[in-house]
Amino acid sequence: MYRVTLPALGTFDAWRDAARRLLSHGVPPDGVLWQRDGAGGGDLFAADAPPDTVGPQKVATTRTLLSTAQSVICHRDGQAPALLYQALHRHQSDRRAMANPADPLTRKLMRLQKEIGRDIHKMHAFVRFRELPASGPRRRFGAWFEPDHAIVEIATPFFARRFADMDWTIATPQGVARFQDSTLDFHPPGPPPDLPDDASEGLWQTYFAHIFNPARIHLKAMRSEMPLKYWKNMPETRLIPDMLAAAESRVAEMRAAMPSQPPARSARILNRLATPEPSQTPATMGAARAAAAQCRRCGLREAATQTVWGAGDAAAALMIVGEQPGDAEDLAGRPFVGPAGQVLDAAMTEAATGPCWRTNAVKHFKFKPRGKRRIHQPPTQGEIDHCRWWLDLERDMIKPRVTVALGASAAYALTGNAAPLAPRRGGIEPARDGGPVVITWHPSYVLRLDDAAATTARTQMVADLRRAQAMLQAAG
Amino acid sequence: MQMSLKQKLAILADAAKYDASCASSGTTRRDARSGGIGSAGGSGICHAYTPDGRCISLLKILMTNFCIYDCAYCINRVSSNVDRARFTPEEVVTLTLEFYRRNYIEGLFLSSGIIRSPDDTMSAMVRIARMLRQDHQFKGYIHLKTIPEASPELIHEAGLYADRLSVNIELPKDASTRALAPQKKPETIRAAMAAVRLKRQESGERSHTGKRPRRFAPAGQSTQMIVGADAARDHDILSTASRLYTGYRLRRVYYSAFSPIPDASAALPLIKPPLMREHRLYQADWLIRFYGFEVDEISGVTPSGNLDLELDPKLCWALANRQGFPVDVNRADRDMLLRVPGFGTRTVNRILTARRSGALRYGDLLRIGARMGTAKAFVTTPDWSPGGLTDAENLRARFAPAPTQLSLF
Incomplete structure (x- = not known):
């Protein structure tokens, strides 16, 4: 043995x-x-x-x-x-x-x-330092703490990393940790040290008493997380009995109080902040964009981040209309900045299209959250109809001579024809407000296809964009 | 009259207590060995608990409780007659550092009423954070409340000093926000969250030279929703939360039971704070984030669209979907084990590890820490089968608290 x-x-x-x-x-x-x-x-x-x-x-x-x-x-x-x-x-x-x-x-x-x-x-949570008089440039602090186990050696390096610019001593019944001039060493236990009063404790107690919400007493949670055995070395805990005793009457007072007269400055400030009701039909593009940001014509706005208004050259003769903003556009607040936008950009560069105004048939992102992703949902005809008010306004301001419709939703919004897209692709249809609409694929359709099919669709899209450009030149 | 620091602290802590968030975890690891003071990273530390059962991890104060907005649920709304105060930046910095040195707190959670303009307010808050970080080399945790209407430059700077940024969505439905907080715009709040998400994403990407930009809000962003101030159902609340999590990669959505405030608004009568409802929402939130549940699965269990207050949402789901049970503990995959009431993520991890060393028996599950009182109706092991228990009609009654006679008074 x-x-x-x-x-x-x-x-x-x-x-x-x-x-x-x-x-x-x-x-x-x-x-x-x-x-x-x-x-x-x-x-x-x-x-x-x-x-x-x-x-x-x-x-x-x-x-x-x-x-x-x-x-x-x-x-x-x-x-x-x-x-x-x-x-x-x-x-x-x-x-x-x-x-x-x-x-x-x-x-x-x-x-x-x-x-x-x-x-x-x-221990990391409940050690309470008090400031001690210091002779050198480093401030000195001391604490007495009573852990259940002999953890002073493994628990105190944490304090050395955290409070590196001050000298401190933590005494426990199992041993004493002393941190002086960046060196941590351990000593056998002694009696609890006599620590001087610290003015910051009063402020801390004030904070503790006032951050407490008397209307939601939950003693079990407090006691299980902050067991009674630690209380005697924590300055704030001695306030708890009084806080509890007064809690009920404080809440009753809040309930019983009659609504008071608002202070005089209140009405003055609120008047200054009041936003005027937007006029019925915005007259400028800026006003239209601002009004659309507040649009409540359909329920999509509640889930989406923001209204994504069109962007580009407002004097352009070409307008390109997509379906709706996607995840990236919704976050950024600008149209065609996501993967589909990149496909469109590439196609437009290839087709050498001139200045244009790019927008969407529906100005809010419609999606379903699934796991960590927001999955795109096609807009309903009702949603497209509601949002057409804005598209019409945009068209009225841009007055495009040629419009390109990307995909079925845009084609429906522009022509009112909801027939399947595939047979219509590459054709020219009249817009509801007159003017030719070139029908082509939506770039995100290209993204969903396999290699060969995607190449074909991309080529067709470029051809359609070229055609729109040619129509502009022929007319202009 | 000059107010003392103590008086200001009392007013501005009172003004801050309705913000539920107090997290100090999940930021970059750093400490004071290379200079300055403070450390952060790893799990947060709760330095004290008040009798409301909430922890104190951060010094949670308002810079000022003067506010030009008039949100009916808020103690600091312009039309309220509460005492007003304003800290100087130096006062906030001193309080933070002196509290920190005495090991009272993990850092600062600074919020503010809106004074003059959103930009004025935000820049004053950013100044305090900058003083802490640059002048005092403070390495502790900083949580800054973001004013949604503030300029992008200010929000960018805030994210460089703060560990966490948050914007409160306030209420689960836009219509309620417009009714109760007329000066706040839900779309502006969401746009601010989207901007923070994009900034975080950018700061995580290396540039073409391979250099990493400075970390932006490394502990992410969070938000808070008030529960019980409007008529929204739990389904609406959870749907909104789930959209916020997926859309803006929030670390946390806090649910805050609407709680009585002094000098309440006539527009919003005081209620007893729905604490149990808040608790159930947190449970459901956890199920969505860590257990692979969808909102509709959880809220679809009850026809009202509100969570069952008597039983936890996972148990409710299992009771309503008993066709999938009992589950064989030794064969089921992780996703299914996570759906067993009485098994938490830690239990499931231990089960999966222990399975490598041989089949688990009932006693092993107990030892591992599974709550078998709940789980036993939903699992089988080589030495345990629930028999008819899984489909027993009175199974719900076995878990539900005993009915109490209604009080006559």
């Missing part, structure tokens, strides 16, 4: 050294008695110190196992070092057990590790 006595500070290193040596000699878990320094009571059994030298057996471990050991060794459960040794011993012959969350020993270690994790997390 061997006995290992673990020190209060540097526990993990001591455990690891001893475990490594014992295991290299093939000592089974029940051949070791683990105890903590100062725990006493170990004299019942006569036992030897672990061997000084490394034995013949190679010791295998994993990073996970070591990091588990590093935290579990802090646990106040007296079994923790033995359980860890048991796990390490088993790992030599069974490499999979530590990775199996249903294994009883693994599960037990996971539970202990979780308790340590929580203790560390609460």
Whole structure:
């Protein structure tokens, strides 16, 4: 039988050294008695110190196992070092057990590790520093904190990274962490330090009392996240009884209060902010765009980000009309900036089209959210009809001599003819307001097709755009 | 009369408490070893809890509660008679740093009433963030509320200093926003969210020289919706949330039960805050984001379009879709396991890992941490079969809280 006595500070290193040596000699878990320094009571059994030298057996471990050991060794459960040794011993012959969350020993270690994790997390949360007088340029702070486990060594490097420009001391019943001139070291525990009053505590208490909403008391949540055992070292918690006592009457007062007379400045400010009702028919392109941004003619606006108004050269003789903005256009607020827009851009460059005004039959993006994506939905005829008011207005201002309709929705909006697109593609139809409409594919249709079909459709689209351009030149 | 810092803090914390967000997680990892003060990254830390069960992670204050808008649900609306105050930028910076040094907070959540103009307000807020980051090398967390009407340049600068930006959508339906917050424009709010999303996307892309631009709002954006101030059903609320998540890649949508405010508006009578409804909405939100549920599946369970207040939404869905159960724990895929009531994402991960080492039995599931009291009606293992339990008529009654007699008073 061997006995290992673990020190209060540097526990993990001591455990690891001893475990490594014992295991290299093939000592089974029940051949070791683990105890903590100062725990006493170990004299019942006569036992030897672990061997000084490394034995013949190679010791295998994993990073996970070591990091588990590093935290579990802090646990106040007296079994923790033995359980860890048991796990390490088993790992030599069974490499999979530590990775199996249903294994009883693994599960037990996971539970202990979780308790340590929580203790560390609460220490990071609930340590309260008070400022101490400083002699040098660095400010000094001190705190007293009582964790459940001996975590002072693994929990305090966090504070060293965070509060690097000040000197601080965190004293705990298990040990003291001192950070001075960028060096963190640990010392044996002492009595709780006497910390001077700190004026910022008063402000913090004010904040705590006022950020509290008396109408939504939820004590269980507070107590489970901030257990009572921590309260005595937190300055704000002593306010809680009074806050609770007053809560109900405060809410009752809010309810009982009669609506008050608004302050005098209120009406003046609101008058200044009031936006005039937009006139019936906007007279300029800018006014039309602004009015369309507020359009409520159909239900699409509620889901879409914004109205995507046409863009381009307002004096152009050519107008290109698509179906509706897509995901990219909806976010950017500009038409034809997405993948379909790129197809159109390329086709227009190839066809050498001149200046034009590009817009959509429907000015809002219609979609269905699915997972992380917004899936395009074709607009209904009703939606196209509602939005035609804007398209007509745009056409009235641009007065295009030739219009290109991209796809069936645009063709319907411009000609009123909802017949299938394929037989009509490449033809010229009269617009409802007169003027020729060249019917072609929508660029996103090209995107959906396979290679050969896509090439054909793209070629047809370019040909149609060329035709529109030729018509302009013939007329002009 | 000159107000003391303490008086201002009291007024401006009171003014800020209706914003639910207090997250400080998920930003870039950084610390003070290379200078300055503070650290961030990893999971957030809640430094205290008030008796309303909410955590305090950030110093959540308004820069000022003077406001030119008149939103009926808001304590700070122009027509309210609450006390008004305004912090100087130096005061906000000092409070943040002194609280931070004493380990009270993870950082600052700065919001503000709209003063003079949106641009004036936003630039004052950006100035505070800039002071913290540049003059004091503050590495902690900063959450800035974005004013939707502010200029793109200001929002861009805000995103360079802040970890998180947020714009509140306020109410689930545009019509309610127009009725209760007449100066706010839902389309402007959405456009601001879209702009933040595009900026974030740009900052994640390398330029042609391979250089990465400065990170823009690394902890993403979030928003808040008030629940119970209008007639919107849970279905509407969740649909709006789901559109916001997909459209603008929001990290979080916060649901805030409409809560009594001092000097309430006559336009909006006070109610008891619907806390259980808020809780169910959060559960449903989680199901949509982490469990692969669609809004219609969750809200389709009840004809009213509102979530069941008695049982959690996942259990409700399972009770209404029993044809898919029981599920064989040892064979089902991840998506199906995630739909079993009583299994959370962590449990499912553990099940999948443990399956590599052999078949799982009932006791293994208990050990893994599954809530078998709920799950046992919906799963089979080699040593457990729910038999008729899955289809039992009284299955719902086994989970629902015992009926209580209505109070006469």
